[in-house]
């Protein structure tokens with residue numbers, strides 16, 4: 488069989504470029520095909536947090552951590568409804584993966600190490616130059632190794648011979664290789680895919696929005712390509728949704744500020760409002776009608792609305808501009824946010840039960856004024872005093888978990904990144920890694936940095952295994 492390359496990689500984000508580097512290091516000739524007019528994918532536009540334990544950055548800060556702790560945490564958070572083999576691999580490999588990225592030139596300063604999950608250990612390693620720094624480092628390394636790339640090349644089919652994947656097609660051109668790696672990312676930009684595989688996100692219609700504006704091909708092509716050769720699709724209705732007020736001005740945000748309270752349709756609180764984005768979007772989506780209302784008073788908003796130390800406790804680089812006075816006032820004038828001189832009236836305007844909201848606010852005020860703490864939901868103000876909601880005017884703002892952080896339905900792989908069919912049999916010659924997978928993340932996102940982190944961990948493995956398959960060499964353990 489004639490071949491053009493040993494390994495073809497579809498997609499040039501963290502997963503694809505990590506795969507390309509390892510495949511090349513294993514001796515394979517590698518071509519990366521990218522639909523967009525530049526390399527880097529959504530990875531390039533991300534915040535660049537990478538979730539890892541046992542890193543030199545953690546050690547610099549005197550943080551003790553372990554792979555076992557990461558494994559136990561992710562398994563427990565997901566009530567063990569995740570793949571233990573993949574989680575074990577991630578837990579064991581995430582530390583070496585971070586050092587591997589550092590060797591490629593990505594800087595993860597100790598002062599940008601953050602809490603990005605719901606443990607008390609800092610595991611969110613923020614790249615000094617965010618996602619761009621990670622993408623560039625991988626692209627540069629791949630280029631230096633002789634990985635070839637083709638831009639503006641949207642793969643639209645897989646070549647199959649005798650049940651094996653032997654190449655790809657793109658706009659009528661065939662390219663042959665004994666190993667093909669799908670690393671096409673998620674499908675946040677495709678309303679059809681969202682409706683089919685992530686209905687919780689699609690539920691909000693036009694209110695749902697992806698922040699992948701600069702990565703237009705995040706359309707789920709990897710799912711379609713996989714399905715064309717019988718691949719299993721798993722991870723239905725999973726991903727990450729972040730809270731977003733129903734304003735037309737769409738700011739990229741990951742948190743609610745701690746100084747407001749959120750009530751559901753029944754006027755009741757249901758979480759410490761300032762929960763990590765590992766959990767807060769899910770908690771909102773689990774409320775009736777998948778939404779809630781932020782309730783706050785004028786002086787608190789004026790005092791805190793533009794305080795970024797409040798707004799960005801995890802140093803995520805994501806500001807919370809929605810809650811600044813200028814934004815709220817504009818939205819009140821448009822009739823989108825509600826303002827009134829009493830809690831009962833503002834609740835009524837928002838369609839909530841006035842008495843229930845009054846009682847919720849009374850209890851919250853009693854907690855913070857009399858007891859000095861949120862006794863009900865243990866909300867931590869991160870050093871800032873929690874303030875009562877008692878001085879008119881009062882506000883009510885509808886909030887939904889409607890910003891797509893990433894999608895998590897997709898292909899099913901073995902621990903060696905071989906794509907499996909609907910009977911769990913390996914499709915020879917086909918590998919996958921990154922956001923295109925549906926078998927890694929569970930119902931709850933473990934924490935900031937596990938998307939890029941798992942993309943690099945499994946991308947590296949996919950590259951190694953695919954190269955050895957192409958070169959007919961035994962795959963290293």
Ligand SMILES: Cc1cc2nc3c(=O)[nH]c(=O)nc-3n(C[C@H](O)[C@H](O)[C@H](O)COP(=O)(O)OP(=O)(O)OC[C@H]3O[C@@H](n4cnc5c(N)ncnc54)[C@H](O)[C@@H]3O)c2cc1C
Pocket residue numbers: 497498499500501502503520521522523526527528529530531532533534535536537538640641642643670671672673698699702703704705706708709739891892893920921922923935936937938939940942
């Ligand atoms: C605002 C924001 C911030 C984020 N911050 C973080 C963070 O800090 N940490 C974290 O872990 N995650 C973060 N994420 C999620 C993370 O960015 C992605 O999940 C991750 O980068 C996906 O990497 P990937 O390599 O799988 O895919 P991508 O980086 O998306 O790359 C996929 C590539 O495949 C290309 N492609 C698609 N289809 C085809 C085709 N048919 N032919 C050829 N090429 C194709 C695309 O154009 C794209 O370039 C963030 C997401 C958002 C929206």
